[in-house]
Amino acid sequence: MEIAEIELKGHIIDSDILNKVFDTIIDLNGDFDVKEFKIGKHKKDPSYARILIMAETKEVLEDILTAVHDLGAVVPEIYDAVWEEAIGDKIVPGGFYTTTNHPTFVRINKQWVAVENIGMDCLIIIEGDRAICKPIDEIKRGDRVLVGRTGIKVVPPPRPREKNPFFGFMTNQVSSERPNLSSAKKIAQEIIKIKKDKGGKITIVGGPAIVHTGASDSLAWMIENGFVDLLLAGNALAVHDIEKNLYGTSLGMDIATGEPTIGGNKNHIYTISEIIKAGSIKNAVEKGILKKGIFYECIVKDIPFILAGSIRDDGPLPDTITDTMVAKKMMREKLKYSDMVIMISTMLHSIAVGNMLPSFVETVIIDINPLAITKLVDRGSAQAVGIVADIGSFLPLLVSELKELTDGRVREG
Amino acid sequence: MEIAEIELKGHIIDSDILNKVFDTIIDLNGDFDVKEFKIGKHKKDPSYARILIMAETKEVLEDILTAVHDLGAVVPEIYDAVWEEAIGDKIVPGGFYTTTNHPTFVRINKQWVAVENIGMDCLIIIEGDRAICKPIDEIKRGDRVLVGRTGIKVVPPPRPREKNPFFGFMTNQVSSERPNLSSAKKIAQEIIKIKKDKGGKITIVGGPAIVHTGASDSLAWMIENGFVDLLLAGNALAVHDIEKNLYGTSLGMDIATGEPTIGGNKNHIYTISEIIKAGSIKNAVEKGILKKGIFYECIVKDIPFILAGSIRDDGPLPDTITDTMVAKKMMREKLKYSDMVIMISTMLHSIAVGNMLPSFVETVIIDINPLAITKLVDRGSAQAVGIVADIGSFLPLLVSELKELTDGRVREG
Amino acid sequence: MEIAEIELKGHIIDSDILNKVFDTIIDLNGDFDVKEFKIGKHKKDPSYARILIMAETKEVLEDILTAVHDLGAVVPEIYDAVWEEAIGDKIVPGGFYTTTNHPTFVRINKQWVAVENIGMDCLIIIEGDRAICKPIDEIKRGDRVLVGRTGIKVVPPPRPREKNPFFGFMTNQVSSERPNLSSAKKIAQEIIKIKKDKGGKITIVGGPAIVHTGASDSLAWMIENGFVDLLLAGNALAVHDIEKNLYGTSLGMDIATGEPTIGGNKNHIYTISEIIKAGSIKNAVEKGILKKGIFYECIVKDIPFILAGSIRDDGPLPDTITDTMVAKKMMREKLKYSDMVIMISTMLHSIAVGNMLPSFVETVIIDINPLAITKLVDRGSAQAVGIVADIGSFLPLLVSELKELTDGRVREG
């Protein structure tokens, strides 16, 4: 019989952590004994538990400790974290530590240090006194990669007892039978709260359906009026947006009427050719070629955007980053400062971005395909609020709520 | 070798009929020879074809003739239609004729008579000089049921060469990437055209998601302002609508906020109990219990509604017809006068109604589930325009287009 | 400040009940103080909590007590339950008690009595020493309907700590990216366990897509081999199944090839006419007209089925119950004895049946439409395991797992 003792502290009942720890131990064929338990008498008081874990073999015990550690349990040890050098680029040492998307602390030289840039399923490397989270893509030969579990603390966010006007209003359940008008209202309130009250940052991750469904004016309005701080998309969103604003079509379909236009499929190619001729989207705006739309507003308002390449791309535009690992790294870098991410009709980008986000970033995913939302949640972005809606109807609603809440003032600003 | 000669007249190229006749003959292992062919030189002129059909066996020939008959081909014969008596209720004579949903004519006493109340997959019975289309449910012992194919003419609608602002704008393809704002605009235009210009009738077929998604005010507005002539629904739509207007909830969820309310699930049962106590929805309106909403407007504006029962029903309300065959017959009867049918988020009712409609009735189906639309089309309602949208976002858009097109005048009317 | 004291007993951490109680109090704007807390030291020991609830007003306190009561909390009182007479059929007394789908006990004459036939969103009536759960549809004038909350205990099922090979393997999350082969294996194991080990009862709830997708042979096999004890369906499943076995088509489509057949749409009507002529499905089997298929096996194996009418029905068959409330009552009655319910491709019947089931009945829902599964869960059938699959591929897999597990012996049995 192997044994180990762990401690749990904080809002452990509230956050469902105590439950999960018990379940995990039993699921993994271990057993436990609660040695000490103090419940916070009031909702602001933390609780505390000391639990003895028992397992048949050392391997089982290790498995259990790995699992409960990710739930926030600490083994009461006093050792520093342990690392091993990577023997090659993107080659990881055996027993490496994989990150969760929760805030994480590492003990270096007897000090607890917050891990920088935390994201899911990554590794942690130590540089001097700093602990930095990196995806395997960015591990270099000689990096000091954390291994084992000693000297590492994970702090899952407490489930807020206080009503949260944003995340409080929806379960994770992906349903098509919600009043989307009231969802739009609440997202609008949250956007205002983040932007106006807290001075926070909002990122939009968007797919080309924004243009096809006629919702691009809404997104352009949001950028123009200061509700967007970063735009992550692919080549297609930019080409369709610019095509729409140069020729009134999207892949040859007249956006105003929904009807195909004769010869309209040329517009797509002309658009690419025009921007290539101009040199970049920015140049096209400065030369007076592009006069409105999502990317026009980005240029005029100086909002950064990253266009990541994909094998579906035509052209692509000079602004599109065709090397996907370069694009991914840039996205990770820029996303650091986001307080809220709104993902609109793009499974590829949503999943990519979802993997990069820490668990405390508020995430909204809007898609007509419930499976797209489910896939995101499946991949661990459990903090996402999913809204099953068609973008062409929903985004105008969101904008009209934003206008109402800001009382028209944004226009003047 | 068996042979038969058929004739095709009208816009047979335009309507794709010539193609389908050729395909059908070959698909069924027959052969053909075009004996005579005159093409209309101009789009208003009809074309004409005389075609010899050849087949190995009499059975194959019969099969081919059955199939091309439904496409509008006539065997140049001069005989009256033939009937046989039903030997029992709902028992059909062998060789009975099954209807298409196209306008159909029957030769009785040497006169061509239009079949009344045509609908798909039904039978035709002769009563004196009248030919009446009936589903098997309504066949009575002794009814004179048409058999064979002599003396029967089917006239599929020509595909309109002239641009149709309504059906012209969408293919049958069910897509989630259309600009729904422009779809809303076109449906609004078509509604105005039918109601204001032609004095036609519009039927709404609606499911309970109209209330859950927060779209019931929009539908109530349409009824209040004279855009709806008939409402077909189930018990649930009425209970949810009335619950919402009595208590502000739908199945206990607060419609304004999308949040569940404590004890709110009682509201559903209270609603049923209250209406039963009042005696009917009409009584509840007259007693001042029900003061707004979809069914309030129906009562006040004297718009007929049929609530068909289902096994999901609680209560049900006194207005709900629990015998499904009684409900079905009433729906068929009322639907006779519809020029346009708009189906909203209800697979069950949409398929039921779709089967009852002749091919010339304009049909729109709005659902977030693309499979619901596909199923309808699969069952033969090929004239349906399908829109993949969430009702809670789409119906307000439709109403706002209707308001714009009527320039606010409807409010005053 | 209003206060009340509640008690919680049992696996309250395990079952997430403690959490939910805390959350509920705060969500409803109350406050709490934990007076006493004993945690079970071992997984088999129950825990205990005594909690003081505080609220600003009496109304808020009532709301909180209503909510925590449904979570299993008991107010330590010693009074009998209170009832009021219904003043008319389907008319409920104010303050009536609405049921959950959990096992419930009522105190009558100082004795705790288990409520019979528990189901969700119903009422409880007292007849002598018995407490019976009834939907509003079945409340008669003079029935003694429970009101308030005194003398009522709800016992939510513990979340099993021991691994459950059936419900343990899936979260509630509706995903299209699960290995359905392994899901089929586990469902097969659970079926075997229920039927062979426990002598339990399995109910199938099925839609017509079972026939369209070519899966009807699989279901027939399951009936033939003793894996089905009750079949709930609509007219369409029976008509399509019989059409398939009389003519090889389903709504005129050749099931073997997926191709439409000429004149095949007549088969649907002929089928109805033939069964009506025979008098019933049973008669058709006895007269040798119907020789195989789902309903043939039901007749031969004496498995009861209920065909509930809907407005989509043609005919209907003499076996179909056209009055929906009659059908619903029969379904409730028969379902009493089910240990497992498998719902296949029918939103209407699944939701209807889901509402009738107590929380301890194992439920599986298989549908290609993830929204159908979500809707069911939305309506409270949280115990359902949802599988996104096309029936035509999945059911044969399930049968082949059943064959393997029974080692071919079922054939001989």
Add this chain to the structure above:
Amino acid sequence: MEIAEIELKGHIIDSDILNKVFDTIIDLNGDFDVKEFKIGKHKKDPSYARILIMAETKEVLEDILTAVHDLGAVVPEIYDAVWEEAIGDKIVPGGFYTTTNHPTFVRINKQWVAVENIGMDCLIIIEGDRAICKPIDEIKRGDRVLVGRTGIKVVPPPRPREKNPFFGFMTNQVSSERPNLSSAKKIAQEIIKIKKDKGGKITIVGGPAIVHTGASDSLAWMIENGFVDLLLAGNALAVHDIEKNLYGTSLGMDIATGEPTIGGNKNHIYTISEIIKAGSIKNAVEKGILKKGIFYECIVKDIPFILAGSIRDDGPLPDTITDTMVAKKMMREKLKYSDMVIMISTMLHSIAVGNMLPSFVETVIIDINPLAITKLVDRGSAQAVGIVADIGSFLPLLVSELKELTDGRVREG
């Protein structure tokens, strides 16, 4: 009034071309007069039409001619095709000709030359006597790009009158209510026909759901047994397949049981690290590290694969091409030789590949998401047969049909 005369030849009724030409002229506000019309008396005889087109303005006439040209109409001219030089890389001359996905011929030096490598929405360049189709991405400064419409002929494929056992069996309609078993049978027959009878080439385009859903053994079997000639996928399919074969998990989920494994998310990263350490997938096979699975079979059977990078990728593997335009060009090059393409659960790759395929390549798309199939068809891949199915159930069915049709012989081969 502007006029022009066009000719149509071939199976113009059969292929629906005559219809479409008439519709197009009227839709674009032109008018027409049929000058001459000869119908083929027998199904093998071509038909012929000479049609005068009239339009108000030169612009309208140009629009009409552009549109009918793409339908196969020829203006009876005797001039060579006209080109203009591209003034920069990816910069197109005004009035450039955009390709359809149909076989196309260009008149160079009075000779009609077939366009090489035809694909949709591309340009045509002339190199000596050759005409080559290229996407805008590959246009180089100085390339002779075709402009206008003279000297260009498009030949849409005739709709086969003879029953086609493959494409004949399904309409374009995306339905979830088809017998997928019979679809599997027909696809298997078509695969056998292409591989065994014609010595043709089959390409698989696959997404990672193949592994998640447990279908990877089926695909591996198809490769092992010679039914696959090219595999197009992303980094994720390879990583998941290799993870599964090294550790039995897919993203940490145990494929055999569908349950998550503790610490299993490390396997994903270990897999990448292991292959990077080995140098390539091929090296990993040769070193005995990778011993089965999809990519093992590709290496052993020497089947080429292309892994195109995306921003979702972890690692990526050394085999993955991170520059999307490089990957796209390789895919276009390899796809040249495909006779059939089967797309499985990958929207991104399916749309990318769909755009590259000529209209005569048989295409099957299998996805649980009907919208994925619709999107593909929306983007012009109208020749695709769509099957709504879950891969985990469907692919084993397809394999079992292939085994049956080859009578077990493939194993021995």
